[in-house]
Amino acid sequence: MADILVVAEHQEGVFRKTNLHTLTAANTLAALLGGEVDALVLGHGAAPVADTLAGYGVRKVLLGDDPAFARYLAVTYAAAVAQVVKEKGYGAVLAPASTFGKDFMPRLSGLLDAPLAGDIVELEKEGEAIRAKRPIYAGNAIATVELIGTPVLFTVRQTAFDAAAPSGAQAPVESVNVTADPRGTVFVSRQETKSARPELTEARVVVSAGRGIKGRENLGMIEELADALKGAIGASRAAVDAGWVPNDWQVGQTGKIVAPELYIAVGISGAIQHMAGMKDSKVIVAINKDEEAPIFQVADYGLVGDLFKAVPELVEELKRANSIQA
Amino acid sequence: MKILVTLKPVPNPDEKVKVREDGKGIVRENIKTVVNPFCEIAVEEGLRIREAHGGEVVVLTVGPRESDQQLRTALAMGADRGILVEAAGDLDSLAVAKVIAKVAAEEKPDLVLNGKQAVDDDNNQVGQILAALLSWPQATFVSKLEPDMGCRKAKATREVDGGLETIEVPLPAVITADLRLNEPRYASLPGIMKAKKKEVKLVPVASLGVDTKPKVRVLSLTPPRQRSGGRKVADVAELVSLLSNEAKIL
Numbered sequence: 167m168a169d170i171l172v173v174a175e176h177q178e179g180v181f182r183k184t185n186l187h188t189l190t191a192a193n194t195l196a197a198l199l200g201g202e203v204d205a206l207v208l209g210h211g212a213a214p215v216a217d218t219l220a221g222y223g224v225r226k227v228l229l230g231d232d233p234a235f236a237r238y239l240a241v242t243y244a245a246a247v248a249q250v251v252k253e254k255g256y257g258a259v260l261a262p263a264s265t266f267g268k269d270f271m272p273r274l275s276g277l278l279d280a281p282l283a284g285d286i287v288e289l290e291k292e293g294e295a296i297r298a299k300r301p302i303y304a305g306n307a308i309a310t311v312e313l314i315g316t317p318v319l320f321t322v323r324q325t326a327f328d329a330a331a332p333s334g335a336q337a338p339v340e341s342v343n344v345t346a347d348p349r350g351t352v353f354v355s356r357q358e359t360k361s362a363r364p365e366l367t368e369a370r371v372v373v374s375a376g377r378g379i380k381g382r383e384n385l386g387m388i389e390e391l392a393d394a395l396k397g398a399i400g401a402s403r404a405a406v407d408a409g410w411v412p413n414d415w416q417v418g419q420t421g422k423i424v425a426p427e428l429y430i431a432v433g434i435s436g437a438i439q440h441m442a443g444m445k446d447s448k449v450i451v452a453i454n455k456d457e458e459a460p461i462f463q464v465a466d467y468g469l470v471g472d473l474f475k476a477v478p479e480l481v482e483e484l485k486r487a488n489s490i491q492a
Numbered sequence: 493m494k495i496l497v498t499l500k501p502v503p504n505p506d507e508k509v510k511v512r513e514d515g516k517g518i519v520r521e522n523i524k525t526v527v528n529p530f531c532e533i534a535v536e537e538g539l540r541i542r543e544a545h546g547g548e549v550v551v552l553t554v555g556p557r558e559s560d561q562q563l564r565t566a567l568a569m570g571a572d573r574g575i576l577v578e579a580a581g582d583l584d585s586l587a588v589a590k591v592i593a594k595v596a597a598e599e600k601p602d603l604v605l606n607g608k609q610a611v612d613d614d615n616n617q618v619g620q621i622l623a624a625l626l627s628w629p630q631a632t633f634v635s636k637l638e639p640d641m642g643c644r645k646a647k648a649t650r651e652v653d654g655g656l657e658t659i660e661v662p663l664p665a666v667i668t669a670d671l672r673l674n675e676p677r678y679a680s681l682p683g684i685m686k687a688k689k690k691e692v693k694l695v696p697v698a699s700l701g702v703d704t705k706p707k708v709r710v711l712s713l714t715p716p717r718q719r720s721g722g723r724k725v726a727d728v729a730e731l732v733s734l735l736s737n738e739a740k741i742l
């Protein structure tokens with residue numbers, strides 16, 4: 167089997183943990199098919215990203231450093247990855263199923279006329295054929311798909327593969343001579359969601375707010391609860407659409423997929439689309455005044471009641487418990 | 493401005509689907525087929541651009557003959573005409589994108605609007621593949637779109653993991669619509685009446701000379717792991733006690 171390439175995600179040189187989950191999927195694939203795992207970093211001044219990746223058990227890291235990659239753009243990334251894949255003959259390419267991977271990987275699929283399975287949660291081999299499992303219909307079915315042809319492309323659902331551990335060694339970082347023409351596409355600006363809390367997809371605890379919180383002015387209560395648990399904040403689409411929280415807090419089929427140790431849904435009804443993004447959480451708590459709310463069907467602990475009373479009470483209890491421990 | 497909007501019929505996303513006993517698909521009885529919600533948003537955006545800049549909105553579906561109904565829904569919203577590329581069976585994303593690319597090469601739109609994802613297969617691929625096949629720029633997951641016909645470019649704000657990102661793409665381009673791009677209108681009664689008279693061109697897929705051999709084949713479906721939820725707690729004190737002592741999470 168030919169070798170496997172992981173395309174690294176970073177933001178202007180800042181390493182993203184999504185890469186570690188993608189590496190685990192790549193290692194799984196290597197174990198099934200043989201071949202070595204390399205990583206590719208495209209950027210400008212992104213050597214630190216390459217150095218970090220080199221510590222996680224890859225054979226080598228390819229570093230394509232060029233002003234064309236100073237800002238991520240699908241048009242340049244897909245073209246450059248296609249070039250590297252063709253030149254070096256990689257048999258598989260993986261990237262995280264984040265908005266990064268979901269943007270350029272299908273474009274790569276089009277450029278290479280190569281099959282892509284998106285958002286995969288499992289990899290299997292049957293004879294010589296490579297198969298992947300991926301949730302469809304908002305997670306209400308798991309499809310087993312076969313990819314025909316080479317190379318095969320995957321975007322990896324982060325919650326389904328553990329983060330790779332440091333190997334204790336540094337793999338070599340090799341420069342590759344690659345560039346790409348943005349052909350008129352320009353990066354204009356970014357409006358970043360700033361938060362001191364843990365990253366939503368990496369947090370051990372996620373507290374999510376829904377339409378039930380009634381307004382932005384009540385977000386403080388949710389923040390206090392998240393802080394008492396050192397958690398991240400998520401939201402339903404309703405809360406995002408209302409403009410109470412930033413778009414990238416949306417959890418669900420079409421938002422972020424999370425699987426924390428503890429997920430607390432506050433004032434969220436539990437629509438199919440929301441549950442698609444959180445039902446693999448280890449423990450689910452729901453606080454909702456409607457005892458018929460579908461969220462209770464997946465909740466390990468359901469509290470039927472007014473969130474405006476329950477949440478402050480919960481914050482108090484947790485603070486008390488924390489102060490006893492401290 | 494000529495806008496091509498691609499739309500996919502999907503089972504009503506508000507119904508919880510079940511996997512068939514034989515694993516060959518989902519149970520389709522009693523589940524209505526509707527326009528993929530992201531495609532409705534794409535249609536709405538096309539209509540708004542036409543209303544502001546003039547032009548034509550053409551809607552395109554690759555699917556079985558019955559998909560005509562979902563095209564009519566878009567025509568009732570206000571789209572000008574429809575194209576149904578008749579294809580039996582499930583084509584994979586590459587095949588669908590190749591078919592759309594072929595139609596786009598004939599229609600020569602200034603803009604192709606796609607949904608960001610079809611909520612049945614949850615692929616999130618066709619628009620990006622299409623952009624590659626056409627060698628056009630792409631802007632995915634778009635929540636704000638500002639076309640500038642004079643300069644033949646469009647500014648697009650994209651919903652990305654870290655927040656919002658704005659890029660500018662020259663036209664023609666492929667745009668994929670995210671949830672917050674707009675609020676789609678309902679088809680009005682006169683709209684529905686008018687739609688009946690609008691043209692839907694039927695094109696047999698074989699006549700396009702596109703290679704639709706699958707590269708991604710769905711072998712089987714299985715139900716997801718079921719959670720055993722449903723337990724209620726009496727109050728906050730019990731919740732905290734269970735979280736510490738039973739779930740051992742605090």
Ligand SMILES: Cc1cc2nc3c(=O)[nH]c(=O)nc-3n(C[C@H](O)[C@H](O)[C@H](O)COP(=O)(O)OP(=O)(O)OC[C@H]3O[C@@H](n4cnc5c(N)ncnc54)[C@H](O)[C@@H]3O)c2cc1C
Binds near residue numbers: 378416505530
């Ligand atoms: C194409 C598409 C994609 C979508 N993608 C997503 C997605 O990714 N993520 C997502 O979340 N949604 C998504 N949705 C939307 C989804 O269908 C639901 O509309 C949404 O999740 C509802 O949000 P909610 O639960 O906050 O609001 P609601 O359904 O309105 O529920 C509010 C809940 O709050 C409770 N409540 C109200 N007041 C109180 C109180 N004082 N105390 C306690 N409880 C209270 C109510 O009982 C109710 O259950 C999508 C929809 C479509 C069509």
Ligand SMILES: Nc1ncnc2c1ncn2[C@@H]1O[C@H](COP(=O)(O)O)[C@@H](O)[C@H]1O
Binds near residue numbers: 528553614615
């Ligand atoms: N069979 C199809 N016919 C027309 N458009 C499609 C079809 N399949 C996908 N699309 C378009 O591509 C978008 C993304 O679909 P997908 O990549 O399948 O998630 C959809 O929202 C549609 O705009």
